[in-house]
Amino acid sequence: MLFSTKAEYGVRLMVELGRQPGSAPVSLSAVAEAERLPLSYLEHLVAKLRNAELVTSTRGAHGGYRLAQPAEAITLDQVVEALEGQIAPMECFHETPEGKVLCSHESDGDRACATKLLWTRVQGGVTKALAGTTLAELVEFSGGVASGAEKAPVGSVA
Amino acid sequence: MLFSTKAEYGVRLMVELGRQPGSAPVSLSAVAEAERLPLSYLEHLVAKLRNAELVTSTRGAHGGYRLAQPAEAITLDQVVEALEGQIAPMECFHETPEGKVLCSHESDGDRACATKLLWTRVQGGVTKALAGTTLAELVEFSGGVASGAEKAPVGSVA
DNA sequence: CGCATAACCGACCTCTTCAGTAGGATTTGA
DNA sequence: TCAAATCCTACTGAAGAGGTCGGTTATGCG
Numbered sequence: 001m002l003f004s005t006k007a008e009y010g011v012r013l014m015v016e017l018g019r020q021p022g023s024a025p026v027s028l029s030a031v032a033e034a035e036r037l038p039l040s041y042l043e044h045l046v047a048k049l050r051n052a053e054l055v056t057s058t059r060g061a062h063g064g065y066r067l068a069q070p071a072e073a074i075t076l077d078q079v080v081e082a083l084e085g086q087i088a089p090m091e092c093f094h095e096t097p098e099g100k101v102l103c104s105h106e107s108d109g110d111r112a113c114a115t116k117l118l119w120t121r122v123q124g125g126v127t128k129a130l131a132g133t134t135l136a137e138l139v140e141f142s143g144g145v146a147s148g149a150e151k152a153p154v155g156s157v158a
Numbered sequence: 159m160l161f162s163t164k165a166e167y168g169v170r171l172m173v174e175l176g177r178q179p180g181s182a183p184v185s186l187s188a189v190a191e192a193e194r195l196p197l198s199y200l201e202h203l204v205a206k207l208r209n210a211e212l213v214t215s216t217r218g219a220h221g222g223y224r225l226a227q228p229a230e231a232i233t234l235d236q237v238v239e240a241l242e243g244q245i246a247p248m249e250c251f252h253e254t255p256e257g258k259v260l261c262s263h264e265s266d267g268d269r270a271c272a273t274k275l276l277w278t279r280v281q282g283g284v285t286k287a288l289a290g291t292t293l294a295e296l297v298e299f300s301g302g303v304a305s306g307a308e309k310a311p312v313g314s315v316a
Numbered sequence: 317c318g319c320a321t322a323a324c325c326g327a328c329c330t331c332t333t334c335a336g337t338a339g340g341a342t343t344t345g346a
Numbered sequence: 347t348c349a350a351a352t353c354c355t356a357c358t359g360a361a362g363a364g365g366t367c368g369g370t371t372a373t374g375c376g
Contacts, residue, residue, distance in 0.1 A: 002160045002247040002284065004363060008273060015272040027322065041365055043324075060373025061321040076276055089160040114173040114300035115166055118234055118291055122160065125283030133276055142272035162334065185351065199336055201353075208353095218344025219350045 002126075003084055009037050010045045010083040011076065011138070017055065018071040018139040019146050025057070025064030045083060052082035071139050077130035087126060089119040160284075161242055167195050168203045168241040169234065169296070175213065176229040176297040177304050183215070183222030203241060210240035229297055235288035245284060247277040 016031045028046060032039040046065060049055045054074060055065045067074065081087055088094065092104040092113075101120060103113045139145060174189045186204060190197040204223060207213045212232060213223045225232065239245055246252065250262040250271075259278060261271045297303060 001249055002245070002280065005249065006363080008248050008250070011273050011276065025322095029322080038365065040367075044365090047324080057323060058373090059323045059371075061319095062374060063322050063372085065323090087160070090166050091159055091163065092166070112300055114296050115169050117296060117299045118169065118288075121287040121291060122284055125287040126160065126280055129279040129283040130276075133279060138272050138275060141275045142270055164334080167335095183351095187351080196336060198338075202336090205353080215352060216344090217342075217352045219348095220345060221343080221351050223352090 003080065006045060006083045007080050009035075009042065010049060011079055012037070013042060013046060014049070014054070014067070014074070014079055014135055015138050015142055017065060017067050018074075018135050019142070019144075020066075021145050021147065023066065025062075025066050027064040030064070048082050049079070052078065054078060054082060067135070071136035072134055074135040075131050076133045076135065076138070077127060079135070080130055087123075087130070089122045089126070090115070093119050093123070095123075161238065164203060164241045165238050167193075167200065168207060169237055170195070171200060171204060172207070172212070172225070172232070172237055172293055173296050173300055175223060175225050176232075176293050177300070177302075178224075179303050179305065181224065183220075183224050185222040188222070206240050207237070210236065212236060212240060225293070229294035230292055232293040233289050234291045234293065234296070235285060237293070238288055245281075245288070247280045247284070248273070251277050251281070 012035050013031055016034055017026055020026055028042050029039055031037070032042050046055065046057075050057055050065075053068055056068050057063065057065050077087070086095075094102045094104075096102060101116070101123075103116050103119075170193050171189055174192055175184055178184055186200050187197055189195070190200050204213065204215075208215055208223075211226055214226050215221065215223050235245070244253075252260045252262075254260060259274070259281075261274050261277075
């Protein structure tokens, strides 16, 4: 498996926030119920998203979470990276701020690191897929923004 | 990390086999020494490659491993899949023999699985990168086939 | 005020996988 | 017959996945 459920759950959480029509914050428990995910686990995930400044929170009663930016401006590489950590195909594979690729084995032998070419291509493929997808697309794909006027948003208590 | 060292080591092993000029089998200990990898761990990995019919083995003294096909005919998706198991971005993500994508959550709610679009794209990116790379390319990248007449192939005992 | 509702935080727990080791059995060429 | 090799199974220590639990702080509302 390339990614763990951290990415899965976290992305679903973001989509759920993106589905909200108004600007009212959504409580985590509402998201947990809508997506049938464990609340206390979501707390850990949303903390990562908050640290990455992808969501903002308001505490207290009627508090909750909101997207920090419009869904159109959020690309999924930001989201997945916040949840899973730096996305590299392999342990030895690091990217410097300038975009240069480093490989720990680089100087460990007489010739070039045989796998570098491969992992560079894989890295490119994944990054392109993630960076080329916006949260808005996923919201749309999952049924679009909730109209906000039908029965009630996700959080309607049973 | 997308892949573990199983893929890393296994690919290097394959490259090492691909670097051999003749058709003589290469012993694992020679590969282990050349790549500075633990022999007993390589044994596990090469077993997977053998099961996938990517390498053939000859037992006994002066035995070893050979590529089952020319390096040009081996694509890296075969190799990585043999080592890491089926390549899917997410646990819930399965591909049927006919190439149809299944998602375990598909019927778990009222609307389409929000993340399916994303993981499909990621899957595509990775598969394309892996299937579009041949072992021969990596061999070439890593310095090409050992001339077979210079000092001695990888296995020269110190 | 006081309470319910929320975000926040850290410790803990169980299970699986990773990465590697160990020990042996079997096959084969010299 | 010996050494070199593949082959096979079992084990282990460390780390991460996927949660759970208990408690603290902040806040709107009656």
